[in-house]
Every structure is written in structure tokens, then in C-alpha cells.
Amino acid sequence: xxxxxxxxxxxxxxAFVDGELPADRQAAVEAWLAAHPEDAARVSTWRAxxxxxxxRYAGIALEPVPARLELARLRRLExxxxxxxxxxxxxxxxxxxxxxxxxREMVExxxxxxxxxxxxxxxxxxxxxxxxxxxxxxxxAEAAHLVQWLSKRLGYDLRAPDLAAIGLKxxxxxxxxxxxxxxxxxxxxxxxxxxxxxxxxxxxxxETALRYRDAGQIAAFYWVDSNRAYVMSGPADRDRLxxxxxxxxDQLETxxxxxxxx
Amino acid sequence: MSAxxxxxxxxxxxxxxxxxxxxxxxxxxxxxxxxxxxxxxxSQHLFHGGDVRSWLYxxxxxxxxxRLRSLARRPALSPLGDADAPQMAGPEAGGRxxxxxxxxxxxxxRSALLLVVLEGLSYREVAEVQGVPIGTVMSRLARARxxxxxxxxxxxxAPSREMNEGRSQ
Numbered sequence: 023x024x025x026x027x028x029x030x031x032x033x034x035x036x037a038f039v040d041g042e043l044p045a046d047r048q049a050a051v052e053a054w055l056a057a058h059p060e061d062a063a064r065v066s067t068w069r070a071x072x073x074x075x076x077x078r079y080a081g082i083a084l085e086p087v088p089a090r091l092e093l094a095r096l097r098r099l100e101x102x103x104x105x106x107x108x109x110x111x112x113x114x115x116x117x118x119x120x121x122x123x124x125x126r127e128m129v130e131x132x133x134x135x136x137x138x139x140x141x142x143x144x145x146x147x148x149x150x151x152x153x154x155x156x157x158x159x160x161x162x163a164e165a166a167h168l169v170q171w172l173s174k175r176l177g178y179d180l181r182a183p184d185l186a187a188i189g190l191k192x193x194x195x196x197x198x199x200x201x202x203x204x205x206x207x208x209x210x211x212x213x214x215x216x217x218x219x220x221x222x223x224x225x226x227x228x229e230t231a232l233r234y235r236d237a238g239q240i241a242a243f244y245w246v247d248s249n250r251a252y253v254m255s256g257p258a259d260r261d262r263l264x265x266x267x268x269x270x271x272d273q274l275e276t277x278x279x280x281x282x283x284x
Numbered sequence: 285m286s287a288x289x290x291x292x293x294x295x296x297x298x299x300x301x302x303x304x305x306x307x308x309x310x311x312x313x314x315x316x317x318x319x320x321x322x323x324x325x326x327s328q329h330l331f332h333g334g335d336v337r338s339w340l341y342x343x344x345x346x347x348x349x350x351r352l353r354s355l356a357r358r359p360a361l362s363p364l365g366d367a368d369a370p371q372m373a374g375p376e377a378g379g380r381x382x383x384x385x386x387x388x389x390x391x392x393x394r395s396a397l398l399l400v401v402l403e404g405l406s407y408r409e410v411a412e413v414q415g416v417p418i419g420t421v422m423s424r425l426a427r428a429r430x431x432x433x434x435x436x437x438x439x440x441x442a443p444s445r446e447m448n449e450g451r452s453q
Contacts, residue, residue, distance in 0.1 A: 032426060033422050033426075036422065036425055036426060036429070037407075040400055040401070040407070042406060042407055068429050071382075071385075071401070071429065071432050072401040074379075074381070074382050075305065075382055075386075075397075075398070075401050075402055076401070076402060077379070078305070078379040078382045078383070079301050079304060079305040079402055080301065080402070082297075082300050082301040082304045082305075083297035083298050083300065083301040084297070085297070085300070087296050087297060087300070088314060090314070090318060091296055091300070091314060091317055091318055091321065093289060093292060093293050093296070093321065093325075096318070096321050096322055096325060097325055099322075100322060100325050100326065
């Protein structure tokens with residue numbers, strides 16, 4: 023039996039507000055509050071505080087989880103790092119033929135380009151390909167203007183590869199923030215509405231050949247040429263994507279003939 | 285392991301909410317959540333049963349404490365951006381008040397208050413997360429609430445409602 027008038031502690035008032043008060047003290051605290059308006063006012067203020075904190079932040083938990091926090095993706099990155107680290111350890115012991123193989127794995131998995139730039143490109147791809155009304159800032163009909171504008175902002179000559187031969191038409195493009203300054207973003211569309219995007223930004227790194235990166239539903243081929251990085255992203259059909267990336271690669275290669283539309 | 289992954293996945297929205305309230309910056313908050321998840325995945329083998337959720341709150345709370353410490357060592361770089369303000373509809377003004385009030389709190393008090401009020405952890409769980417006795421959690425909570433009152437002095441009072449709540453059975 024609790025004395026209904028036994029003094030109530032400050033801790034109990036908090037516990038009352040937070041639903042942590044033992045059941046056998048509930049009545050005592052309620053009686054106390056009825057008799058002590060000042061404490062009742064404090065309790066009420068605390069409740070109001072709690073409510074406004076919830077009102078302000080509860081919605082965050084209802085937002086879709088951003089792609090970069092997807093567990094599968096983080097785990098893949100993790101695994102790749104682990105594999106790269108393991109490869110590095112093994113490579114330190116195994117000199118010779120094996121070294122080359124593990125070394126290659128390490129470079130591909132752990133390369134900064136493979137991680138950050140393609141992540142940016144794939145994120146942009148995911149963000150914009152679903153747009154129906156505003157997928158691009160400048161439509162493909164104004165290709166010459168688009169290419170001129172992007173080139174000016176990028177500080178190098180970005181051409182829009184002509185992919186009509188493999189059934190893709192230029193939807194248009196937009197300017198995006200890149201790893202160091204601006205990035206150019208071109209979108210292509212195939213006969214059944216599937217979209218591919220080419221992302222390009224300045225990137226001071228040695229030249230590479232085409233490299234593949236799988237990001238679940240979406241995949242990308244990326245390469246570096248004359249300190250410019252390119253990422254071709256699209257639905258994860260590796261053979262088709264390779265063909266498209268190869269065609270863009272051939273047209274964009276600085277020493278190549280340059281059949282682009284600029 | 286798959287149960288672990290499922291628990292991890294299910295906690296991400298709550299972690300984002302907690303991190304956002306803790307940092308009041310969308311970008312920093314998601315960075316914190318990402319670091320928390322990566323760390324959890326990496327030390328999965330160290331986790332032997334128990335509540336995954338509490339464990340994740342612990343990691344995030346510690347990472348944020350480290351972040352603030354390293355920030356304090358660097359001069360004048362205060363991230364006060366409110367990236368998601370335009371999304372706020374009705375309680376916009378109240379939301380701003382709350383952000384300011386939270387910003388004014390000491391980190392351990394802010395974390396205690398948010399874990400209880402926003403995340404619904406019990407006092408005992410908060411004590412575990414913060415690695416302190418329950419008594420310390422209680423005093424942090426009391427300080428946080430008192431300080432919040434100070435910063436919200438101008439809030440209009442509603443005596444009749446207060447009395448009703450006080451008496452509610």
C-alpha cells in the first residue's frame with residue numbers, strides 16, 4: 023500500500039512522462055500532480071517538448087532509405103575491401119605469376135575511381151532515369167547547344183556519342199556536381215524505354231580500359247582517358263551494356279576519329 | 285547471420301531519425317548512419333546475441349561523440365545547415381525552435397533525451413548505450429529538459445490543458 027501523499031521525486035516525474043513509472047506509483051504521482059500545479063505544469067511542458075521533438079523528426083524514419091545506406095551495397099563494398107586486403111597480404115607472400123592476378127583484383131576492387139566516381143554516376147543514373155517529365159535540363163533536340171554548354175562548364179570537350187546505330191537516341195543532358203567541379207550527364211533511351219546514362223568528369227588518374235561495376239539492378243562500365251573519367255550506367259545486362267560502353271568509348275577516345283555530334 | 289542482417293536493416297530508418305535529431309544535418313546524419321552500419325558489418329563476429337538495436341545506437345552515439353571531439357579540435361567550422369527545411373510543412377516554426385533548443389544542449393544530455401523521447405528506449409537501455417549508471421541518465425534527462433524550458437521561455441502557456449493532463453487517469 024502506497025501513501026498517496028508520499029512525496030514524489032523528480033525522477034518519478036520524468037518516469038511518469040516517459041512511461042517508466044512502476045504501476046504501483048502511478049496513482050500516487052497523479053494525486054501529487056493534482057495537488058501541485060507547479061509540478062503538473064512542468065510535466066505538461068516536458069510532454070509538449072517530447073511531442074514537438076517527435077513531430078519534428080518522426081518523419082525521417084518514414085523516408086525511403088537512401089541508396090548509399092542499402093545494406094547489400096555496404097556489404098558488397100565491405101567484402102570487396104576485405105578481399106582486396108586479403109589479396110594484398112597473399113600477394114606480399116606470393117611473388118610471380120599469382121602476384122599479377124591478385125594485384126589486378128586489388129586495383130579494381132579498391133580503386134578510388136571504382137568507388138566514388140561510379141557511385142556518384144550510378145546514383146545520378148538512378149535518380150534521373152525514373153524522371154518522366156524532367157529527366158534532363160537540355161533536350162537532345164538541342165544537342166549542339168547541350169554539348170557546347172557542358173564542355174564549357176567541364177573545361178574540356180565533351181562529345182555526345184552517337185549511339186543510334188545500336189538503337190539509342192539522345193534524350194538530353196544536365197550538369198551535375200562532380201568530384202572536383204562539374205560533371206556532365208547525358209541520357210540515352212532505347213526502343214523499349216530503357217535508359218542509359220553517360221557521366222563524365224575531370225579525373226586525374228592513369229588511363230584505364232573498360233571496367234565493369236555491378237550495383238544490383240544497375241551496372242556500369244567506366245574508364246579514364248586523358249584525365250577524363252566516363253561512366254556508362256544502365257540496366258545490369260552486361261553484354262548489352264558493354265556493347266554500348268564500347269561504342270561510346272570508341273567515339274570518345276581522344277586519339278580516335280571523333281564521330282561525336284559536336 | 286541472416287537474422288542479424290534483418291535486424292540491422294530494420295533499424296536503419298530509426299538510426300537515420302536519431303542521427304538527424306542528434307546532428308540536425310541531413311548529410312552528416314546519413315554519413316554517421318553509414319559509418320555505423322559499416323562498423324556493425326565489420327564487427328558482426330563480435331556481436332554475441334543481445335539487442336542489435338541498442339548496439340547500433342551505441343555505435344552511432346560513440347561515433348558522433350568522436351566526430352564532435354575532432355570537430356572541437358578544428359577551428360570555426362560549424363555545420364548549421366538545415367538541409368531539409370523546405371520539406372517541413374505545418375510545424376515548421378516549432379521545428380526550428382526544437383532544433384535550436386537541441387543545439388543548445390550538451391551532447392550527452394541531447395543523446396539521452398533523444399534516445400528516451402524520440403527512440404523510445406528505456407532508461408536502462410539508455411544507460412547501456414551511454415555506458416553510465418541509470419542515475420546519470422536521469423540527471424542528464426532532467427538537465428536536458430530544464431535547459432529546454434529555458435530556451436523555450438516564450439512558449440505560450442495553456443494552464444487548463446496542463447491541469448487536465450496532470451489529473452488524467
